Amino acid sequence: MPEYQLEIKQVVDYPRCRIYRQFIRALMEDQSIRVSGGSGLFYFTALCSYANFRTSYRRIDGISYTVYPGEWICTLKELSSWFRTRFQHQALGIMEKLQQQHLISYCLLGRGRAVKYKIQGWKRHNTILDYNCPCQKETGFFFMPIATATELVSTGSCSEMDIVLDLWLSTIYNDEQVQGSEIGPVVYLRNGTGNPLVTYAELGERWGLSKATVCRLLKKLEKMGYLSLLSFPGRHGSAVYLQTYLSTMFQISDIMIDKEEVAMVLNIKLDLPDEVASGIDMPALEHEVFVSNELSSVSKQHIELIIREMAKILSAQGIRCFGCPKSKYKLFPLSNACGEAIIPPGKKAPPVYHVGLSVLCSDGRPIYTFELTLTHNGDQRRNF
Numbered sequence: 026m027p028e029y030q031l032e033i034k035q036v037v038d039y040p041r042c043r044i045y046r047q048f049i050r051a052l053m054e055d056q057s058i059r060v061s062g063g064s065g066l067f068y069f070t071a072l073c074s075y076a077n078f079r080t081s082y083r084r085i086d087g088i089s090y091t092v093y094p095g096e097w098i099c100t101l102k103e104l105s106s107w108f109r110t111r112f113q114h115q116a117l118g119i120m121e122k123l124q125q126q127h128l129i130s131y132c133l134l135g136r137g138r139a140v141k142y143k144i145q146g147w148k149r150h151n152t153i154l155d156y157n158c159p160c161q162k163e164t165g166f167f168f169m170p171i172a173t174a175t176e177l178v179s180t181g182s183c184s185e186m187d188i189v190l191d192l193w194l195s196t197i198y199n200d201e202q203v204q205g206s207e208i209g210p211v212v213y214l215r216n217g218t219g220n221p222l223v224t225y226a227e228l229g230e231r232w233g234l235s236k237a238t239v240c241r242l243l244k245k246l247e248k249m250g251y252l253s254l255l256s257f258p259g260r261h262g263s264a265v266y267l268q269t270y271l272s273t274m275f276q277i278s279d280i281m282i283d284k285e286e287v288a289m290v291l292n293i294k295l296d297l298p299d300e301v302a303s304g305i306d307m308p309a310l311e312h313e314v315f316v317s318n319e320l321s322s323v324s325k326q327h328i329e330l331i332i333r334e335m336a337k338i339l340s341a342q343g344i345r346c347f348g349c350p351k352s353k354y355k356l357f358p359l360s361n362a363c364g365e366a367i368i369p370p371g372k373k374a375p376p377v378y379h380v381g382l383s384v385l386c387s388d389g390r391p392i393y394t395f396e397l398t399l400t401h402n403g404d405q406r407r408n409f
Contacts, residue, residue: 063184079154095147182233210270222262351387
C-alpha cells in the first residue's frame with residue numbers, strides 16, 4: 026500500500042478566505058466581545074453565514090417562502106438578536122447601511138415581521154447548487170472576499186468583533202512568502218514585505234482606533250484565548266498568532282507559540298551580555314560541546330548561550346536529542362571565511378558569521394545538522 030505525506034499550506038494571494046459557520050456562531054454567542062459602533066464587517070459576515078447555497082423553503086407565520094442561493098429569510102426579532110441591537114429598528118438601520126454599500130439587498134415581508142435579504146455577488150465567490158434541499162445553517166463554510174472585508178474595515182472605527190474577524194481573515198499558515206507562518210497561523214496584513222511584524226500605530230490606523238485602545242484590545246483578546254501577542258523591543262513591533270485557527274480551519278491540533286522561536290525565524294536579534302560584565306554564574310550545559318578553533322571570533326561563553334537558546338526552542342518542537350544529556354554538539358565553520366567580517370566596500374555592515382552545528386549521539390553518530398547565521402552589532406552588548 027503506498028504511503029503519503031500530507032503538508033498543509035495556505036496561499037497569501039488567494040482572494041477569498043474560507044469561514045466556517047461554527048466559528049461565526051461561537052463569536053455571536055460570545056457576549057464578552059463588543060459589536061456596537063463597528064464598521065459593518067461582523068454584521069455582513071453574520072448575514073453571509075446564513076445565506077443559502079441552494080434553493081430551499083422556509084415557513085414563517087404560516088406562509089412558505091422560497092429562498093434562492095445567496096439569500097435567506099428571517100424574522101426581525103432574529104435579525105436583531107444576531108446584530109445584538111436593543112431595538113429592531115436599529116437592526117434595520119444596519120441593513121440599510123449595508124444596502125447603500127451595495128453589499129446586500131433586502132425587503133420586508135409580512136407587514137414588517139420578516140426580512141428577506143440577498144448577498145450581492147454571492148455567485149462569484151461561492152458555489153451554487155442546482156437542486157432543492159434544506160440548507161444547513163450550523164455546519165459547513167462559505168467564502169469571504171478579502172477585498173470586501175478590507176473595504177468594510179476602512180469605512181470607520183472597528184468594533185471588537187470586527188477586529189477579531191479582520192485578524193482571522195488576515196491570518197496565514199505555512200506559506201513560504203510570509204516569515205514565521207511555518208511556526209503557526211500568523212496575522213499578515215498583505216503589505217508585500219513578507220514580514221508579519223506590525224506596530225500598534227499601523228493597527229490603529231487600519232481600525233480607526235488609538236494606539237492605547239489597540240494595545241488594550243489585543244491584550245483582552247489574548248487573555249480570552251483568541252490570540253498570542255508577541256511584542257519585541259525597540260521598533261520591531263509585534264507578531265500576532267491566532268490560537269484556535271488550526272483546529273477550526275484545518276481540523277488539526279493547535280500548537281503553542283514560542284517567542285524565542287519566532288524571534289529567531291523573524292531575524293530579531295538575540296541580546297547577549299558583555300563578556301567582561303558577565304560575572305553572573307551561568308548553569309553549566311549538560312551536553313558536551315566541541316568548538317572548532319576557526320570560531321575564535323565568537324567567545325565560548327556566547328556560544329554556550331546561543332546553544333542553550335537553540336536547545337530550548339528545538340526541544341519544544343519535539344527534537345528529543347536536545348533533551349538527552351548524552352548528546353554532543355559540534356560547531357564548525359561553513360567556509361574558510363568564517364570568523365571574518367563580511368563588509369561590503371564603502372558600507373559599515375555588521376560582521377556576519379556562518380556556523381554549522383551538528384548534534385551527535387553518544388557513539389559519535391551525527392543525528393541532526395543545522396546552519397546558524399550570527400550577526401555581531403558591535404555594541405557593548407552583543408546581539409546575534
